[in-house]
Amino acid sequence: MSDQPRIDVGLNAVIVAVTDERPRVLTLRGPDPADPEGRAADLLPYGPLDPGGDRTLELTLRGWVRNQARLELGYVEQLYTFGDRGRLKGQPLEGERLGAEPSGAWPRETRPPEAQPPEGEPRTLSVAYLALARERASRTPAGVHWQEVYAYLPWEDGRKGRPELFDRFLVPRLETWIRSAGSRRERDERRDRAAVGFGLFGSDWDGDRVLERYELLYGAGLVPEAGRDRGITSDAGDLVPGRPMGADHRRMLATALGRIRGKIRYRPVVFELVPPHFTLLQLQRVVEALSGVRLHKQNFRRLVERGGLVEGTGDYESDTGGRPAELFRFRREVLRERRAPGVGLPGA
Amino acid sequence: MSDQPRIDVGLNAVIVAVTDERPRVLTLRGPDPADPEGRAADLLPYGPLDPGGDRTLELTLRGWVRNQARLELGYVEQLYTFGDRGRLKGQPLEGERLGAEPSGAWPRETRPPEAQPPEGEPRTLSVAYLALARERASRTPAGVHWQEVYAYLPWEDGRKGRPELFDRFLVPRLETWIRSAGSRRERDERRDRAAVGFGLFGSDWDGDRVLERYELLYGAGLVPEAGRDRGITSDAGDLVPGRPMGADHRRMLATALGRIRGKIRYRPVVFELVPPHFTLLQLQRVVEALSGVRLHKQNFRRLVERGGLVEGTGDYESDTGGRPAELFRFRREVLRERRAPGVGLPGA
DNA sequence: CCTAATATGCTCAATTTGAGTATAAGTGAG
DNA sequence: CTCACTTATACTCAAATTGAGCATATTAGG
Structure with missing residues (x-):
């Protein structure tokens, strides 16, 4: 008009x-x-x-x-x-x-x-x-x-x-x-x-x-x-x-x-922000950085691993300052399997 | 340009x-x-x-x-x-x-x-x-x-x-x-x-x-x-x-x-669509209509009632075709209490 | 009074969470 | 070479949440 x-x-x-x-x-x-x-x-x-x-x-x-x-x-x-x-x-x-x-x-x-x-x-x-x-x-x-x-x-x-x-x-x-x-x-x-x-x-x-x-x-x-x-x-x-x-x-x-x-809670967007191969702690740190809260390490691992979001590569990262950590990659198939694959923060 | x-x-x-x-x-x-x-x-x-x-x-x-x-x-x-x-x-x-x-x-x-x-x-x-x-x-x-x-x-x-x-x-x-x-x-x-x-x-x-x-x-x-x-x-x-x-x-x-x-899962938007007073079944039907799935009646009630989303008014609706149903209203205070008050569909 | 319909209360097992404990496998200092 | 320290990973356990169903209450209508 x-x-x-x-x-x-x-x-x-x-x-x-x-x-x-x-x-x-x-x-x-x-x-x-x-x-x-x-x-x-x-x-x-x-x-x-x-x-x-x-x-x-x-x-x-x-x-x-x-x-x-x-x-x-x-x-x-x-x-x-x-x-x-x-x-x-x-x-x-x-x-x-x-x-x-x-x-x-x-x-x-x-x-x-x-x-x-x-x-x-x-x-x-x-x-x-x-x-x-x-x-x-x-x-x-x-x-x-x-x-x-x-x-x-x-x-x-x-x-x-x-x-x-x-x-x-x-x-x-x-x-x-x-x-x-x-x-x-x-x-x-x-x-x-x-x-x-x-x-x-x-x-x-x-x-x-x-x-x-x-x-x-x-x-x-x-x-x-x-x-x-x-x-x-x-x-x-x-x-x-x-x-x-x-x-x-x-x-x-x-x-x-x-x-x-x-x-981040219901779509695997974190993986856009980490390198293709990463340790679980690296992944966790990125999630924490974005969400602004600290997470329980063992539970995070359970969530992400048993939720099928990642899979181990068999390679290890050794300069962790402690025991070497396995390198993981995003498991793309999870998109087909689960309805809302995300990393579930506390209180979800 | x-x-x-x-x-x-x-x-x-x-x-x-x-x-x-x-x-x-x-x-x-x-x-x-x-x-x-x-x-x-x-x-x-x-x-x-x-x-x-x-x-x-x-x-x-x-x-x-x-x-x-x-x-x-x-x-x-x-x-x-x-x-x-x-x-x-x-x-x-x-x-x-x-x-x-x-x-x-x-x-x-x-x-x-x-x-x-x-x-x-x-x-x-x-x-x-x-x-x-x-x-x-x-x-x-x-x-x-x-x-x-x-x-x-x-x-x-x-x-x-x-x-x-x-x-x-x-x-x-x-x-x-x-x-x-x-x-x-x-x-x-x-x-x-x-x-x-x-x-x-x-x-x-x-x-x-x-x-x-x-x-x-x-x-x-x-x-x-x-x-x-x-x-x-x-x-x-x-x-x-x-x-x-x-x-x-x-x-x-x-x-x-x-x-x-x-x-609908994390914000109380349903209440925009029902009259100020409603029975729980009416509320459930609206949620079902929007989400396109049927819900378990007793669990829906539990969720919505014990989740503090609604409160009874003491009044009853009698033309239900059976036992009269209590009329509820949206409990606005829930916004202050819970982080993400919604009605949680299956698979959430 | 009997039947059908809906409302509402309660139980129970299966899962999912939150929070630890325990053990493994590296590093560097002495 | 051993100890102290660090991070990784495996398990456990109780509490809370969820999915499903049974039981009882209260109405209407024949």
Whole structure:
């Protein structure tokens, strides 16, 4: 119908690898589209969609990742399409829920913005993809880096127990945020969201709710992006540790990590991230790195071995620091045998 | 970069309800965009994205569903963005994999189309949403219908045991398709896909693989859409029973059903589809309707009751045909207590 | 009062988990 | 060469979950 402002469509890639037991994501430095002054920020690889280009979006994505990062992608899946207006320049209102809600949502009473967000400017739609790669298969060009995922989302790494920053930063800040709610109803709602999201006040920690946590922190003004999008200079002391990203890319990263954590349980995606031959401990470390929790070694072995996910090669790896470990490979036939072959984390 | 052809963006809604123990989807009759002659077909509600319109895509969607179908949506979640070129007019080549792959994909060697699909025509991106509704909350306007989901995907309903059409149509047709592969490698691959998808040759049936099954049938030329998109008039005798839809809307429906089936297991989405008060058998019937399998009554009750998902109201429903059944309601607190509250189907 | 239909309570064995204990097979220091 | 230490791998055991079925309760209708 309307034809005036036009719509720009781009593709983003969250490319994840695990090296040295650390999940990493491919980023590049560039001017932050959401920053009024265009200061440099970490960004996810991005490319415009050429309407006359490749036949599928996925091919387009593979193509420019190949060019831009000299990287051949293996597993790729579509993550989410981000398309809220003002998402790159916008000003979410206090108390209003953010737009992108990959996990599904019930309606909320949304107060109409008092000043309508800028019309006339082009609307940008970003189709974000998740890709899994074996890192360092390639040398990254200048400006392209494999950054640690948990540098951006430090509260997600619970492998050494609940991170210290929970008690030092998160919980006090969240409590302040809860208390500062306008009404009793809103306070209860904030309390619930914080409890469910961060496993506080008696709720269990649910590793998959990565996006929920990021959005909560954003909504509470505890990440720099929130201040940036509202045109406020935040007091650094009020911010939760964690490296920001440009535009809404940290939201995309959170979406990706949540997706991986969910999927690892019922699809054999881990094997995209380990070399073709691996010891069971190596495999376990990768799963732990992604899920952010430590696992019981013997049970992990039982699960993965008796579940038919792997098979021994007969070869052994000897520089383990102890008894040599057998090398295993992914057993592809499991796809035919079991309905949902994954590695089953605790609480599944 | 390129600016010539331009990109059109639209929103599609797969609106699902369950009435009389049958899952239904809201459709309307209209000219099929993929049919060269524009013949009428069943279509999902669709609306263009107005770049200057609502702040979020979801609000836009809710808005025109309200107008077009006089329906107020409850739960809404983004499904997938379909954006392959030629998807509404196109001609996937024999043996080539379809573009949209919500479940994630490894690269495939794709033979480049011999005749490049038509350039210059606008590329259409459709962001598809899943919405759950309590049917008949509204009177549908003319041309809008609640159709049975299993009219479009009859092979998905296994509540009365494996549907008869498996042996009468599907298996023989699939076997022909497998045999007609060009190479041994391709034959094995087809066989595997059929086995995993439809639970043949010793594999288990996996209810969630709805999209995989539809795409397999499409690729095998067993649904009318395949012939339509290739410009071939198919022999009706070679087609699997099941009502077609216009454009790629049946693919969207399949994506939606798969998503619901997956999600019902770890999120309390069923409660969106039943009235606020319900008997446990009613609830069970809805779960069965969506998942396409029968469940053990006593175990279902145990799961849902002792899992804290529901609580009795003290009221009773008496026209059950037997002993009156207690009415239950959804226990919202479960969200705070359990990590993944769903109804757990067999084989979870 | 008897029969059919549905609801609801309870049992029981088979599996699956969570958490250890025990033993094997390497390394490097002394 | 032996000991201390490290990692790998094999087993055990109790608790929890699941799949399947039996038994009893409560209604309606002849």
